Amino acid sequence: MSDDQMIPADPAELRKPAECRPERVRELAAELAAGRRLPELEPLFAALPHSATGPEAELRACVLGELSLRGVPWRQRPALVAYAERLREAGHPLARLPETRLDVEHRFGARARGAGPVRSAGRLRARFPEVPDSERGAAAGRAAREAPDAARSRAAAGAFTAGGWACAPEARFFTLAQPLAADDFGMSFLKELPLDCLAGEVGPGGLPACVTAADDALNELYSAAAVGGVNGHPLHGAYARLHAWQGLYALLDLPAETPFLEAVRYAAGCRWLRFMAFTRWFRHDTADVGLAVLDPSGTRVSVLAATDTDD
Structure with missing residues (x-):
């Protein structure tokens, strides 16, 4: 050209x-x-x-x-x-x-080798450390209480809905009576929650959950909006960045007036997970995302799942 x-x-x-x-x-x-x-x-x-x-x-x-x-x-x-x-x-x-x-935004729009979408359990486990099963985590999951918040759910999932992903995302929030240790925050905990995305029969790929970091989660939100769903419209950089930050603030339950660098410090003190689930909820077609975060107190959990398809 x-x-x-x-x-x-x-x-x-x-x-x-x-x-x-x-x-x-x-x-x-x-x-x-x-x-x-x-x-x-x-x-x-x-x-x-x-x-x-x-x-x-x-x-x-x-x-x-x-x-x-x-x-x-x-x-x-x-x-x-x-x-x-x-x-x-x-x-x-x-x-x-x-x-x-900001430094936490360093992956926005990057096309680095090995940093593309994670579309298989093998690739997820190869790139991120998987959390071992934990009975303490399972017990905490069974005791967790849901804290519904429709406005916060819409904000957390906004990058996917604005990007035109075909399927409605799931954004849910939970509280714990006792602090959960970071090492017990894994799939043993998540699968005990009443999540639609993890419900039902599990296929051969299993339910892997791996440790990640805030910049990875923020980048997933950015990419969902910037690229858009397979039948949606890309928002490009400026608005994708806005939806990414709004989604991060909603997952962390931070007030809108929180300074960005303060939000970055808070996010760094959280425990972040990427997960996959070979259940009927996920389409395993064009894109799937599963994110969960445990706050620094160990008593509040946010979960966000999204799936896209061209069916």
């Missing part, structure tokens, strides 16, 4: 009603951030927006978000800084995100 073909369309096309659809605005913003140098983008921000609504303001908010993900130093450009401040004052959701890429 020639350089001319790589140059994205001019944002003036947003004047056409058909091009004002949110998915096209986000796509165009990603193209601009990837295909234009910062001096070429600066004229887009010459005039401050009257509000944070409308396709033109949305385009520029997404461009700023995409530049932040790419590590572009746009804070050195006064016009972009002033535009970002106006969006923040107007309450645009993207304006709250960090203006620089």
